[in-house]
Amino acid sequence: MVKALIYIFISIIFIDIIIRDRRDKIILNKSNISLLFLGLILSVIEKDFVERILGAAVYVLPFILIYSYGSDFLEKDCMGVGDIKLVISLGFLLKFESFYKVLLFVNISFIIPLFFLVVKYLFFKKVDKEIAFGPFLILAYILLLFWGEI
Template sequence: MIKILLTFWFFLLGSAVGSFLNVVIYRLPRRESIVFPPSHCPFCGHKLSAKDLIPILSYIILKGKCRYCGAKISSRYPIVEFLTAIFYALVFWLYGFSFSTLKLLILFSMLLPVFFIDLEHMLIPDVITIPGTGVGLIISLFEGRLAQGILGSLIFGGILLLIYVIALLILKEEGMGQGDIKLGFMLGSFLGIKLSLLSLFLSYFIGGLFSLLIILIKGKDLKTAIPFGPFLIIGALISLFFGKTLINLYLSLF
């Protein structure tokens, strides 16, 4: 019973964090402060009251519209709040009060804004990935695996950098954004060597399948720009939760 109540508390905590992450997602690409001014409607500029800022519920109660001007509110807001709430609750349910829980919650809280910002603006903010790499290395130090964090960062980011340089030399164009490379350095600092390699494979595999679907369904060509950051993030999260199982399953085939 206590664990259920604590899990619900983490759900509420996650929804509140998600509400803040929505501010980050909206303001960072616009180079606005994430602290000032207080939350307001992006259409009419009216300052939002506490009853307008209840995570998930406010969107439902207001039927997805601003209370003051009636403008439609993006569905991204409740989606981000719900995803964060579910992730926080799930991680606590699986790992309880542990360093692993803290690590996963910190990482997810940095990755979710990157996911949606890159999806919408094809931009990965340095203000998240560069400090994020430092955070990953500090966590690796506390875990007693600093060498793994450093090598993972160099391998993940280094391989993406190599692909970037090869694309420039051979195709005379960028094969990916520089933000993806910095994100790779950050992810590697959390993942270590083996999970970094697995994450890279999964990212390209999932990204390739998605690109193929886009080409088949929408008739786009191979040069259509598709943000790669979300696939790097998906690959990393799969590796964190299921990496050891996937690696052992692969090795059992031989």
């Protein structure tokens, strides 16, 4: 019952992140902190705090590399810091189980927006300079949560 209530709160926060990121291109710190707090409650219930800390650290590593080196290579920010913080929160919620799951998350996170941009270009002949990356990260989290056991 408590876990279901926590996941309802997580869903509400996800909806808020998606709306704000699409509209304003910003992910608020209070949303990320709320996700971390809900993950902390889940870790107390499931007694897996260490796996969640590892998840927060491991899931974010590829994104930090892309943020730091991609920004140097492109000479502009290729990803926002709010997206990095969101990945930390999502990694804490997902917890570390295997590197396969981490690779799956990273690949889903980048393939879905690429597919979205290609379809948008083919049908509308429009190229966006910036996209809201938060909704795609949340979609990758949801897909991994339900089908990550494959």
